[in-house]
Amino acid sequence: MTLPESPLGAELRVIGVRLPAADAFRLNEMGIRPGTLAHVTQHAAFGGRVISVAGSRYALDGGTAALIDVEPVQRLG
Amino acid sequence: MSAWAVVLDDVTARGGTPAQVATRLGLPIPLVQAVLDHAERLGVVAVAGRGCGSGCPTGPELPATCAGCPLSLP
Amino acid sequence: MSCHGPASTPVHGRCGSATLAPLSAPLRVLLVGGPNVGKSTLFNALTGARQHTTNAPGTTVELATGTWRTGGQRTADPATERVIVDLPGSYSLLARSSDEQVTADAVRELAGSIVDVGGQPGVVVVVLDATALTRSLYLLAQVAETGVPLVVALTMVDLASKATDSPTSPMEPGALAAALATSLGVPVLPVNTRNRGAGGLRLADAVDAIAEHPMRVTGIDPPAPVPDLVQELAHAETLFAWVEHVVEQVTSCLRPEPGSATGVISGRRLRRTFSDRVDTVLLNPWAGVPAFLAVVWLLFELTSRFAAPLQAFIGHLVNGPLASALTWALGLVGLADSWVQGLLVDGLLVGVGTVLTFLPVMAVMFAALGLLEDSGYLARAAFVADRAMRSLGLDGRALLPLIVGFGCNLPALAATRTLPHARQRLLTGLLIPLTSCSARLTVYVLLAGTFFPQHAGTVIFGMYLASVMLVFGGGLLLRRTAFRDVHAEPLILVLPPYQRPHLRTLGMSVRLRVGAFVTGAGKIIVGTMLVVWVLMALPVAGQHAVGHVPVADSLYGRAASGIAPVLAPAGFGNDHASAALITGFVAKEVVVGSFAQSYAVAKPGDAARPGSLGEQLRASFDESSGGHGGAAALAFMVFVLAYTPCVAALAEQRHLFGWRPMVSALGAQLAGAWLLAALVFQVGSRL
Numbered sequence: 001m002t003l004p005e006s007p008l009g010a011e012l013r014v015i016g017v018r019l020p021a022a023d024a025f026r027l028n029e030m031g032i033r034p035g036t037l038a039h040v041t042q043h044a045a046f047g048g049r050v051i052s053v054a055g056s057r058y059a060l061d062g063g064t065a066a067l068i069d070v071e072p073v074q075r076l077g
Numbered sequence: 078m079s080a081w082a083v084v085l086d087d088v089t090a091r092g093g094t095p096a097q098v099a100t101r102l103g104l105p106i107p108l109v110q111a112v113l114d115h116a117e118r119l120g121v122v123a124v125a126g127r128g129c130g131s132g133c134p135t136g137p138e139l140p141a142t143c144a145g146c147p148l149s150l151p
Numbered sequence: 152m153s154c155h156g157p158a159s160t161p162v163h164g165r166c167g168s169a170t171l172a173p174l175s176a177p178l179r180v181l182l183v184g185g186p187n188v189g190k191s192t193l194f195n196a197l198t199g200a201r202q203h204t205t206n207a208p209g210t211t212v213e214l215a216t217g218t219w220r221t222g223g224q225r226t227a228d229p230a231t232e233r234v235i236v237d238l239p240g241s242y243s244l245l246a247r248s249s250d251e252q253v254t255a256d257a258v259r260e261l262a263g264s265i266v267d268v269g270g271q272p273g274v275v276v277v278v279l280d281a282t283a284l285t286r287s288l289y290l291l292a293q294v295a296e297t298g299v300p301l302v303v304a305l306t307m308v309d310l311a312s313k314a315t316d317s318p319t320s321p322m323e324p325g326a327l328a329a330a331l332a333t334s335l336g337v338p339v340l341p342v343n344t345r346n347r348g349a350g351g352l353r354l355a356d357a358v359d360a361i362a363e364h365p366m367r368v369t370g371i372d373p374p375a376p377v378p379d380l381v382q383e384l385a386h387a388e389t390l391f392a393w394v395e396h397v398v399e400q401v402t403s404c405l406r407p408e409p410g411s412a413t414g415v416i417s418g419r420r421l422r423r424t425f426s427d428r429v430d431t432v433l434l435n436p437w438a439g440v441p442a443f444l445a446v447v448w449l450l451f452e453l454t455s456r457f458a459a460p461l462q463a464f465i466g467h468l469v470n471g472p473l474a475s476a477l478t479w480a481l482g483l484v485g486l487a488d489s490w491v492q493g494l495l496v497d498g499l500l501v502g503v504g505t506v507l508t509f510l511p512v513m514a515v516m517f518a519a520l521g522l523l524e525d526s527g528y529l530a531r532a533a534f535v536a537d538r539a540m541r542s543l544g545l546d547g548r549a550l551l552p553l554i555v556g557f558g559c560n561l562p563a564l565a566a567t568r569t570l571p572h573a574r575q576r577l578l579t580g581l582l583i584p585l586t587s588c589s590a591r592l593t594v595y596v597l598l599a600g601t602f603f604p605q606h607a608g609t610v611i612f613g614m615y616l617a618s619v620m621l622v623f624g625g626g627l628l629l630r631r632t633a634f635r636d637v638h639a640e641p642l643i644l645v646l647p648p649y650q651r652p653h654l655r656t657l658g659m660s661v662r663l664r665v666g667a668f669v670t671g672a673g674k675i676i677v678g679t680m681l682v683v684w685v686l687m688a689l690p691v692a693g694q695h696a697v698g699h700v701p702v703a704d705s706l707y708g709r710a711a712s713g714i715a716p717v718l719a720p721a722g723f724g725n726d727h728a729s730a731a732l733i734t735g736f737v738a739k740e741v742v743v744g745s746f747a748q749s750y751a752v753a754k755p756g757d758a759a760r761p762g763s764l765g766e767q768l769r770a771s772f773d774e775s776s777g778g779h780g781g782a783a784a785l786a787f788m789v790f791v792l793a794y795t796p797c798v799a800a801l802a803e804q805r806h807l808f809g810w811r812p813m814v815s816a817l818g819a820q821l822a823g824a825w826l827l828a829a830l831v832f833q834v835g836s837r838l
């Protein structure tokens with residue numbers, strides 16, 4: 001599923017970034033790449049999302065968020 | 078290996094924020110920050126996102142992540 | 152502890168050697184530490200009023216130097232004076248800025264001079280922040296490596312023991328200092344800068360003692376010279392190994408630093424921070440926009456409350472006392488009433504005065520933006536506004552400059568620098584002149600009040616609405632034509648945690664930005680107003696001396712009359728209006744004054760037009776519009792809205808984008824304004 005489809009507060013793992021190379025690189029520099037663990041902290045208007053990665057908060061507009069594929073993290077117990 | 082070597086190895090291989098490095102290595106954040114700061118002063122690493130929040134970097138060569146920031150002034 | 156310890160490398164210090172400096176030379180104390188560790192507070196506490204600021208030689212970096220006096224009259228101790236220097240806050244002796252370089256140089260110089268026979272005695276007080284121990288120790292290690300005699304002052308001890316994110320129980324402040332002293336092997340004095348007394352004395356004793364008998368920091372050896380990177384890296388390894396070691400020793404008996412509570416941060420459980428909670432409101436789809444609008448409203452309130460009165464004050468000052476003084480001075484040298492006086496008083500002084508009146512607006516705008524930026528809200532604002540801007544091919548970041556434009560177009564144009572791509576900057580820079588700045592408001596107030604007294608407020612609101620529509624309309628038009636290549640970038644913003652703004656940094660940045668404006672656009676404004684004065688002073692008809700020309704007979708007046716017919720289709724083809732628009736080209740604030748001036752200095756032979764400015768305005772507008780004065784006034788206001796904001800804006804546009812875009816913009820502004828005004832009049836006069 002994509003990032004905007006994740007519920008508020010969900011813990012996710014990024015599995016794909018379908019943005020153009022330059023933008024994907026910028027995300028990469030910020031630590032958002034396949035394998036990254038993130039929490040969804042805010043749902044903003046028009047699909048915009050704020051995620052928390054290792055304590056930092058990143059805001060993404062709706063169009064960009066829709067190009068980030070994620071899967072929920074399963075926690076045991 | 079000392080913290081210095083371990084942090085440099087990790088950040089060279091994978092990059093990320095000091096917090097992320099600290100999580101991966103299980104080290105205190107202040108220590109990782111101090112190591113990365115010294116490394117940056119030696120020119121061994123480039124730390125992007127420095128100075129966010131107050132006193133944004135200025136000058137002709139802005140760090141790449143400043144391009145995404147509404148506050149960067151050349 | 153003896154100075155010559157087991158690791159017997161050469162000792163940098165005057166261990167009771169015979170090279171004592173003369174007793175009269177006061178001890179030199181250097182205060183070293185990171186920014187925000189309480190160093191300057193300590194310095195102030197030790198020196199009181201006995202301090203002054205100097206520049207570090209050969210730099211623009213300021214140093215505070217003072218006298219640290221203890222003992223004397225009311226105590227049992229002999230009076231002792233030391234010279235203490237507050238060095239710029241540094242994170243490292245591996246300098247990255249001129250401030251840090253000054254600190255590093257000062258410490259190394261002291262180290263060098265101590266080795267010299269007969270060198271000045273000196274001690275470094277390294278300020279350690281108990282809440283940021285790792286970072287402080289890193290700096291301490293580097294200072295210790297230079298071999299200077301040093302003493303540690305420990306600050307923020309009360310904060311460290313009050314930190315609540317650890318399971319261990321609070322520690323007595325003294326215990327931390329003791330633990331550090333044991334680990335480091337040098338005196339560690341906790342300093343509570345709130346009460347000067349005891350802490351300062353003990354520090355003084357320690358400093359004096361160390362000056363006599365310097366101690367080595369345990370585990371730190373002066374490094375071999377490090378000419379290359381490989382050795383630097385090896386050195387860094389030992390440095391951090393030492394830091395870790397000390398932190399470990401001390402941490403075992405105290406509350407850990409923030410972030411190291413369990414040694415690992417857990418990415419597992421998300422802790423909702425204060426910033427998260429605030430963002431729940433500010434980024435909420437429904438509450439976010441009203442919050443944003445409230446912030447914008449506040450921005451304008453600040454301008455009108457602070458900047459406007461200041462502007463008026465400066466204006467009065469320049470046109471009143473300053474002008475009189477200059478006139479009087481010129482009279483002393485026999486230049487009264489000459490064209491020189493006119494040039495200097497009505498040309499140069501007025502020009503400089505105009506630039507000065509811009510300063511309050513610019514300063515308030517920059518300060519407000521800086522506050523928003525520093526507090527962390529600006530990133531949120533860009534995020535909230537993002538969607539609205541995407542329709543223009545811009546993103547949230549472009550909204551801020553546009554909003555600033557409603558205050559003044561100048562800082563708005565300067566603010567386009569925050570946009571990452573040149574095309575975006577250009578597009579935004581072309582739309583900014585369409586935002587109705589506060590100077591244009593003065594024109595609306597005059598005309599709306601004169602022609603629509605019952606509905607003045609509504610008319611003015613209508614003008615602002617028109618401005619917004621022009622921005623969007625213009626933006627869409629440009630996007631479909633010349634700017635088809637601009638597409639909205641993904642918006643990826645780091646949202647920093649909210650924090651209290653640092654006022655000193657803010658002050659410095661405002662000073663920098665305002666200074667840049669004065670030296671840039673300021674020169675153009677003054678130059679142009681001088682030119683206007685010259686045009687007004689040169690007679691082309693009648694027998695007049697240069698500088699004493701009624702407006703209508705001057706080159707300027709002729710130009711105004713020449714232009715007037717062009718404005719006829721818009722209903723305001725009279726000399727007064729065209730003259731006002733010409734001065735308005737220089738600065739909109741002058742339009743109202745120009746009207747007043749041109750009606751007041753009408754040629755004596757004219758059928759004298761009696762009455763107030765309002766009545767005269769109505770009379771001339773009615774005449775030039777064939778009885779549809781109201782429509783003509785509306786058309787005039789639309790023209791004022793849409794044409795070039797001011798020469799300063801043109802200058803800034805040229806500065807940012809180059810000549811060609813500026814000239815094209817100029818042409819488009821004039822043509823567009825004319826078309827719109829004509830349209831408004833033609834339609835309005837038929838309603």
